[in-house]
Amino acid sequence: MLLDIRDLTVEVEGREVLTEVDLQIEQGETHVLFGKNGSGKTSLLMTIMGFSGYRVKKGKIFFKGEDITNFPINERAKRGIGMSFQRPPTIKGVKTIDLIAIFNSDEKSVNEAAESLELTAFLDREINRGFSGGEIKKSELLQLMTQNPDLILLDEPESGVDLENIAIIGRAIKKLLQKNLRRLRVNAGLVITHTGLILNYVEADRGHLLLDGRMRCEGNPREMFATIQRSGYEVCARCQK
Amino acid sequence: MSEVKKRAEAAQIKKAAYGMDIDLSSFRKDAVPHAYDAKLNCLSGEEIKTMADVGIIPAGGLRSGSFLQMDHSAVNCSAFQEGVEVMSSAEALQKYDGLKDYWWKAVDVVTDKYTANAELAFNNGYFIRVREGIKAKFPVQACLYIGEEGLAQNVHNILIAEEGSELHVITGCTTAPKLKRGLHIGISEFYIKKGATVTFTMIHNWGEEVVVRPRTAVWVEEGATYNSNFVCMKPARSIQMFPSVRLKGENAVTRLNSIMIATSGSELDIGGRVVLEAPGTKAEILTRTISKGGSIIARGMLIGERPGVKAHLECSGLMLSDEGSIRAIPELDGRVAGVEMSHEAAVGKISQEEIEYLMARGLSEREATALIVRGFLRVEMVGLPDSLKKEIDRLVEESEKSLL
Numbered sequence: 001m002l003l004d005i006r007d008l009t010v011e012v013e014g015r016e017v018l019t020e021v022d023l024q025i026e027q028g029e030t031h032v033l034f035g036k037n038g039s040g041k042t043s044l045l046m047t048i049m050g051f052s053g054y055r056v057k058k059g060k061i062f063f064k065g066e067d068i069t070n071f072p073i074n075e076r077a078k079r080g081i082g083m084s085f086q087r088p089p090t091i092k093g094v095k096t097i098d099l100i101a102i103f104n105s106d107e108k109s110v111n112e113a114a115e116s117l118e119l120t121a122f123l124d125r126e127i128n129r130g131f132s133g134g135e136i137k138k139s140e141l142l143q144l145m146t147q148n149p150d151l152i153l154l155d156e157p158e159s160g161v162d163l164e165n166i167a168i169i170g171r172a173i174k175k176l177l178q179k180n181l182r183r184l185r186v187n188a189g190l191v192i193t194h195t196g197l198i199l200n201y202v203e204a205d206r207g208h209l210l211l212d213g214r215m216r217c218e219g220n221p222r223e224m225f226a227t228i229q230r231s232g233y234e235v236c237a238r239c240q241k
Numbered sequence: 242m243s244e245v246k247k248r249a250e251a252a253q254i255k256k257a258a259y260g261m262d263i264d265l266s267s268f269r270k271d272a273v274p275h276a277y278d279a280k281l282n283c284l285s286g287e288e289i290k291t292m293a294d295v296g297i298i299p300a301g302g303l304r305s306g307s308f309l310q311m312d313h314s315a316v317n318c319s320a321f322q323e324g325v326e327v328m329s330s331a332e333a334l335q336k337y338d339g340l341k342d343y344w345w346k347a348v349d350v351v352t353d354k355y356t357a358n359a360e361l362a363f364n365n366g367y368f369i370r371v372r373e374g375i376k377a378k379f380p381v382q383a384c385l386y387i388g389e390e391g392l393a394q395n396v397h398n399i400l401i402a403e404e405g406s407e408l409h410v411i412t413g414c415t416t417a418p419k420l421k422r423g424l425h426i427g428i429s430e431f432y433i434k435k436g437a438t439v440t441f442t443m444i445h446n447w448g449e450e451v452v453v454r455p456r457t458a459v460w461v462e463e464g465a466t467y468n469s470n471f472v473c474m475k476p477a478r479s480i481q482m483f484p485s486v487r488l489k490g491e492n493a494v495t496r497l498n499s500i501m502i503a504t505s506g507s508e509l510d511i512g513g514r515v516v517l518e519a520p521g522t523k524a525e526i527l528t529r530t531i532s533k534g535g536s537i538i539a540r541g542m543l544i545g546e547r548p549g550v551k552a553h554l555e556c557s558g559l560m561l562s563d564e565g566s567i568r569a570i571p572e573l574d575g576r577v578a579g580v581e582m583s584h585e586a587a588v589g590k591i592s593q594e595e596i597e598y599l600m601a602r603g604l605s606e607r608e609a610t611a612l613i614v615r616g617f618l619r620v621e622m623v624g625l626p627d628s629l630k631k632e633i634d635r636l637v638e639e640s641e642k643s644l645l
Contacts, residue, residue: 049601051597052593052597072600072606073597073600073601074600074601074603074604074605074606074609077600077601077602077603078603082601082602083601085598085601088598089592089594089595089598091595091598091599091612091613091616092613092616092617093615093616093617093618093619093620094612094613094615094616094619098612098616099599099602099612102602102603102604102608102612103602103603103604126616143602147602147603
């Protein structure tokens with residue numbers, strides 16, 4: 001088991017945002033997280049990554065069999081968890097390449113990754129400064145591609161991205177998740193999506209529905225998304241597979 | 242007695258508008274003279290290292306001119322390019338009939354006790370001039386060095402960029418490594434004539450009990466550009482300066498960048514004032530300050546006197562410890578309708594969000610903090626040649642290491 005979350009209850013500023021959540025992800029699997037705004041999806045990703053402000057009240061997070069519930073963020077990153085942020089901060093005066101060079105010194109692979117995302121010109125720009133919605137998403141993916149984590153947490157990778165760029169982003173995620181490999185696939189993903197568009201590019205193995213901080217349904221992601229589109233989140237939650 | 246001297250005498254005890262008041266009598270007035278060193282081969286290894294830390298290359302390579310003053314003596318004045326003049330201001334006063342169009346013209350001798358004292362106890366300074374149409378190939382460097390404990394050094398500098406000329410100046414102000422206490426008063430009057438471009442980079446690196454009172458005024462004529470980059474990474478006991486740039490001619494442009502750090506026990510009151518006096522003039526003031534226990538006042542003032550002038554002021558402060566303080570005081574003074582002036586000021590500690598974002602890429606908290614501080618101090622120094630940019634980046638980086 002790559003990621004094993006058991007009975008996880010999380011508070012943000014005294015308010016419970018996740019309640020008794022269970023989630024298991026095996027190596028090579030891609031899971032999708034559905035849910036309304038404010039249902040706790042981003043909180044779950046932030047808690048897995050270890051951000052301050054997300055206080056684990058109960059439960060445990062295991063990664064590669066190790067209890068990481070109380071690990072600092074960078075220790076989780078070092079063990080192979082990576083995340084793309086929905087609204088990352090701007091880092092004044094630090095070029096994107098300056099950051100990437102810290103965790104990946106292979107110039108050739110960095111340049112290739114940047115080219116595949118049509119982001120070469122952005123390497124010399126300050127991190128996220130003046131980036132459009134689509135550029136932020138691509139820059140986040142570039143950092144992940146060069147960081148090469150085993151578990152990839154993607155928070156709405158397609159939101160605010162035009163159709164042309166969705167294809168580019170879709171290809172990049174496919175590569176990150178090693179979808180080109182039929183066997184021996186080891187990288188796993190947990191993806192939040194609202195639009196479901198990313199499902200057209202990335203074959204997902206399992207879907208989960210979060211409502212009011214609780215896991216309410218799990219199943220085939222395409223079927224779940226179809227139900228949600230047709231009848232809404234509440235109906236999907238009622239199926240209780 | 243000359244008229245100037247009489248006025249100076251009358252202003253001898255006049256307190257400055259800003260900064261702590263300094264008892265000038267507590268500093269020594271007389272220095273042991275240093276011999277002229279034509280080839281700059283009499284400097285000790287330690288002196289060479291101290292000067293290198295403020296961007297001064299003793300050998301004079303890759304420079305179009307060089308000036309070195311130790312205590313009160315002009316130890317070396319050299320110019321390596323036709324049309325570039327470098328000499329001590331004492332020599333220039335003699336050679337050019339008292340520099341009557343320039344001496345105490347941009348700065349008023351009765352501004353305060355420091356300007357008065359610089360006249361009454363004059364200890365040299367530099368005179369740099371680049372002739373009409375000449376583009377200096379390399380930067381001209383000027384170093385003002387205090388080596389004697391407790392000494393007052395009162396310099397008066399003149400810089401003239403004649404019409405259409407181009408010049409980079411790098412000034413390093415520093416003290417001997419063992420020196421604790423000293424006083425540096427520096428009068429600087431710069432004249433940037435029609436169509437000329439001057440980039441002035443000043444690096445301060447003082448002993449911890451040194452008091453510094455620069456008084457700088459710059460006149461910028463039609464179509465001319467004055468860029469200033471000020472770096473103060475190793476703060477003194479007290480520095481107070483409020484250089485003033487007058488954009489006197491149409492379409493004159495200025496940009497003033499400052500980065501400074503105050504550690505415990507030091508007080509920095511540093512600003513910049515630009516008066517936009519002519520149509521089409523533009524100004525930008527950008528200040529980045531870090532307090533690690535010291536107190537900083539960062540002033541900025543833009544005065545718009547003609548419709549359509551454009552100016553912006555940005556002042557950001559980063560608090561790296563719970564002690565110390567940063568006060569940002571941006572002022573905009575529009576005197577006619579139609580001026581376009583704006584400012585942004587921010588003071589705070591490093592955002593947790595930024596640190597954690599970088600930690601999610603595997604950086605430790607310490608590494609993340611260092612990267613953010615480095616980025617914060619990475620001000621785009623306009624107008625600098627690449628080699629000088631690299632030198633300054635290196636100096637800033639070294640200071641960062643000692644800061645964190």
